[in-house]
Amino acid sequence: xxxxxxxxxxxxxxxxxxxxxxxxxxxxxxxxxxxxxxxxxxxxxxxxxxxxxxxxxxxxxxxxxxxxxxxxxxxxxxxxxxxxxxxxxxxxxxxxxxxxxxxxxxxxxxxxxxxxxxxxxxxxxxxxxxxxxxxxxxxxxxxxxxxxxxxxxxxxxxxxxxxxxxxxxxxxxxxxxxxxxxxxxxxxxxxxxxxxxxxxxxxxxxxxxxxxxxxxxxxxxxxxxxxxxxxxxxxxxxxxxxxxxxxxxxxxxxxxxxxxxxxxxxxxxxx
Amino acid sequence: xxxxxxxxxxxxxxxxxxxxxxxxxxxxxxxxxxxxxxxxxxxxxxxxxxxxxxxxxxxxxxxxxxxxxxxxxxxxxxxxxxxxxxxxxxxxxxxxxxxxxxxxxxxxxxxxxxxxxxxxxxxxxxxxxxxxxxxxxxxxxxxxxxxxxxxxxxxxxxxxxxxxxxxxxxxxxxxxxxxxxxxxxxxxxxxxxxxxxxxxxxxxxxxxxxxxxxxxxxxxxxxxxxxxxxxxxxxxxxxxxxxxxxxxxxxxxxxxxxxxxxxxxxxxxxxxxxxxxxxxxxxxxxxxxxxxxxxxxxxxxxxxxxxxxxxxxxxxxxxxxxxxxxxxxxxxxxxxxxxxxxxxxxxxxxxxxxxxxxxxxxxxxxxxxxxxxxxxxxxxxxxxxxxxxxxxxxxxxxxxxxxxxxxxxxxxxxxxxxxxxxxxxxxxxxxxxxxxxxxxxxxxxxxxxxxxxxxxxxxxxxxxxxxxxxxxxxxxxxxxxxxxxxxxxxxxxxxxxxxxxxxxxxxxxx
Numbered sequence: 139x140x141x142x143x144x145x146x147x148x149x150x151x152x153x154x155x156x157x158x159x160x161x162x163x164x165x166x167x168x169x170x171x172x173x174x175x176x177x178x179x180x181x182x183x184x185x186x187x188x189x190x191x192x193x194x195x196x197x198x199x200x201x202x203x204x205x206x207x208x209x210x211x212x213x214x215x216x217x218x219x220x221x222x223x224x225x226x227x228x229x230x231x232x233x234x235x236x237x238x239x240x241x242x243x244x245x246x247x248x249x250x251x252x253x254x255x256x257x258x259x260x261x262x263x264x265x266x267x268x269x270x271x272x273x274x275x276x277x278x279x280x281x282x283x284x285x286x287x288x289x290x291x292x293x294x295x296x297x298x299x300x301x302x303x304x305x306x307x308x309x310x311x312x313x314x315x316x317x318x319x320x321x322x323x324x325x326x327x328x329x330x331x332x333x334x335x336x337x338x339x340x341x342x343x344x345x346x347x348x349x350x351x352x353x354x355x356x357x358x359x360x361x362x363x364x365x366x367x368x369x370x371x372x373x374x375x376x377x378x379x380x381x382x383x384x385x386x387x388x389x390x391x392x393x394x395x396x397x398x399x400x401x402x403x404x405x406x407x408x409x
Numbered sequence: 410x411x412x413x414x415x416x417x418x419x420x421x422x423x424x425x426x427x428x429x430x431x432x433x434x435x436x437x438x439x440x441x442x443x444x445x446x447x448x449x450x451x452x453x454x455x456x457x458x459x460x461x462x463x464x465x466x467x468x469x470x471x472x473x474x475x476x477x478x479x480x481x482x483x484x485x486x487x488x489x490x491x492x493x494x495x496x497x498x499x500x501x502x503x504x505x506x507x508x509x510x511x512x513x514x515x516x517x518x519x520x521x522x523x524x525x526x527x528x529x530x531x532x533x534x535x536x537x538x539x540x541x542x543x544x545x546x547x548x549x550x551x552x553x554x555x556x557x558x559x560x561x562x563x564x565x566x567x568x569x570x571x572x573x574x575x576x577x578x579x580x581x582x583x584x585x586x587x588x589x590x591x592x593x594x595x596x597x598x599x600x601x602x603x604x605x606x607x608x609x610x611x612x613x614x615x616x617x618x619x620x621x622x623x624x625x626x627x628x629x630x631x632x633x634x635x636x637x638x639x640x641x642x643x644x645x646x647x648x649x650x651x652x653x654x655x656x657x658x659x660x661x662x663x664x665x666x667x668x669x670x671x672x673x674x675x676x677x678x679x680x681x682x683x684x685x686x687x688x689x690x691x692x693x694x695x696x697x698x699x700x701x702x703x704x705x706x707x708x709x710x711x712x713x714x715x716x717x718x719x720x721x722x723x724x725x726x727x728x729x730x731x732x733x734x735x736x737x738x739x740x741x742x743x744x745x746x747x748x749x750x751x752x753x754x755x756x757x758x759x760x761x762x763x764x765x766x767x768x769x770x771x772x773x774x775x776x777x778x779x780x781x782x783x784x785x786x787x788x789x790x791x792x793x794x795x796x797x798x799x800x801x802x803x804x805x806x807x808x809x810x811x812x813x814x815x816x817x818x819x820x821x822x823x824x825x826x827x828x829x830x831x832x833x834x835x836x837x838x839x840x841x842x843x844x845x846x847x848x849x850x851x852x853x854x855x856x857x858x859x860x861x862x863x864x865x866x867x868x869x870x871x872x873x874x875x876x877x878x879x880x881x882x883x884x885x886x887x888x889x890x891x892x893x894x895x896x897x898x899x900x901x902x903x904x905x906x907x908x909x910x911x912x913x914x915x916x917x918x919x
Binding site for chain 2: 161162165169188189192193195208209212213215227228231232234247250251253266269270272273274293294296297320322323385386387388389390391392393394395396
């Protein structure tokens with residue numbers, strides 16, 4: 139059997155050494171590698187360079203060795219990024235499409251305003267995870283975190299899915315406070331217990347239904363495929379499902395300055 | 410949060426503020442006014458064969474009066490007189506009644522209507538007399554062209570080829586220093602958004618999407634578009650960032666500094682949902698801060714994220730409201746890597762804002778502009794950013810004075826809306842704009858024809874531009890560049906010495 143390019147290294151895999159490179163230079167090289175047709179990029183010696191993957195819109199797979207800087211995959215539109223270490227703040231900021239897999243912890247505002255794509259974090263995440271995430275038509279961002287998060291988890295959340303606590307040791311509770319404050323869309327699943335006074339005023343607890351169980355099973359399966367673990371044991375839960383109580387949490391806050399406008403400011407719509 | 414729904418059955422203590430005065434002898438009972446009124450203030454009284462009025466609903470938008478074929482309608486003040494009181498003015502009394510009947514935060518539209526000192530009215534422009542000749546713009550070239558973007562500290566020219574050796578940061582050319590302010594689709598109708606885009610294209614300038622994303626059919630106006638990235642990140646995706654000519658990070662707006670935005674679910678129609686990329690009928694909530702920006706360093710991070718996302722092809726602007734420390738903040742923004750700073754003053758307008766914020770928070774744009782320009786000059790970094798100012802510009806003279814105070818260009822919003830029918834009735838937040846401007850209702854939206862509206866807006870830009878040329882000519886200068894930051898062309902009247910010092914101008918006669 140004759141193989142094309144048998145004795146040449148495949149152009150599909152590219153190794154890039156990030157040592158000493160400014161992020162601007164690093165990203166320029168990433169862009170040209172992707173334009174040249176790279177399908178898999180091994181990025182080694184990464185030392186805090188920001189915005190990795192930001193201006194890429196192809197399904198290229200980028201393996202990051204070392205610690206990427208803030209805004210990893212910000213505004214990202216398609217690539218798959220695997221971080222073989224920890225990620226910092228702003229990971230997946232306003233992300234549109236693609237996947238980020240982090241073999242470690244991630245910092246604050248993970249998935250801020252994301253509209254699509256998936257983020258898997260093996261360990262813990264920082265403050266304001268999933269803040270103002272939203273969904274639109276078929277795009278729905280999903281964030282899966284093995285450990286737990288800090289305060290303001292899912293604040294102002296308008297759509298998408300947050301799933302946390304897959305590896306939370308038995309008996310430990312989620313310590314985040316103000317969970318889902320201002321939430322008006324999407325869903326949060328917490329494996330393990332959470333004190334009710336840690337929930338935001340706009341959040342309610344709902345029953346796990348068949349559709350939830352399917353989603354949980356799929357996401358846990360994916361998590362275990364990436365990081366290992368016992369999917370069955372994880373799926374035994376227990377899971378708490380948090381949903382917004384109101385589609386329009388601040389609807390009744392306002393008083394019109396025109397009398398004829400009174401009909402415009404409607405009463406709170408209970409879900 | 411107090412949540413008390415208004416009970417329709419309760420007797421309101423509010424009285425009508427306006428009255429549609431219909432002259433019976435002129436009225437032909439055609440019902441046009443009833444059809445035009447979107448606030449349910451007029452109805453046809455079949456029993457008496459006349460037009461009936463529900464004055465408490467009238468917002469004084471003048472739609473009925475303008476469209477009455479026999480000009481039978483005059484809108485009049487209908488407020489009953491209170492015992493005169495300089496302190497407890499009727500507005501204060503009525504606002505308290507409104508709040509006691511609803512328990513809500515008073516919400517309103519447009520810019521502050523309070524009598525804040527307008528320094529444009531206290532500044533005189535200069536003209537040439539004898540010692541240098543004035544110029545007639547009808548006969549001689551007069552340059553209004555303006556370039557937005559970071560300017561280099563120095564330029565180097567290859568002496569052999571006479572080519573520029575310095576690499577310039579992205580520059581955006583506009584033919585006149587007038588641009589349209591950020592007004593989002595959702596706050597204004599799609600037809601008005603399209604009209605702004607077309608007018609900007611016709612006049613060689615830019616309009617600003619605001620924070621509501623961009624409808625696909627307006628992508629073709631991309632070279633004349635500033636796309637905004639605000640705290641809600643609505644409709645922000647790679648194609649949106651790529652299509653604009655400038656990307657603007659919105660930190661604040663003059664009408665509501667430090668306050669987020671709540672576009673009510675009623676205004677989130679199917680098409681608004683498409684451009685904002687959120688489900689139909691949900692509130693579009695913009696948080697007060699951008700949660701990835703808690704410091705100048707964080708701002709710098711987002712500026713550079715956007716530069717990366719657009720591969721360094723576009724200037725990045727940062728819009729802030731004029732507040733007490735604007736000068737220091739602007740210095741930080743310039744140093745954070747922004748290419749343009751937009752500042753919106755206390756009279757800046759909005760589709761909806763809490764009244765207490767709109768009328769009281771922020772400072773006049775004149776003071777903010779003067780102090781920012783002075784500060785950036787003193788620090789030697791004025792060239793690093795273009796300065797764009799906004800907040801209630803009413804005439805070409807206001808614009809000329811702003812440019813003399815140091816602005817590169819001016820954003821106009823309210824003036825553009827007035828050009829297509831707005832009467833500043835401040836009912837934008839209701840979504841029932843009878844002029845089809847601040848509404849997403851399909852029927853009302855049709856009241857604006859994008860082509861006609863674009864022509865009216867473009868006419869306004871044309872007349873202001875020509876007036877600017879006349880003023881420049883009178884001063885004996887033939888380029889807007891020669892007026893920029895040239896405060897010697899301004900003289901103050903009725904200013905205190907401290908005010909004149911802040912504005913950096915001499916008093917008339919000095």
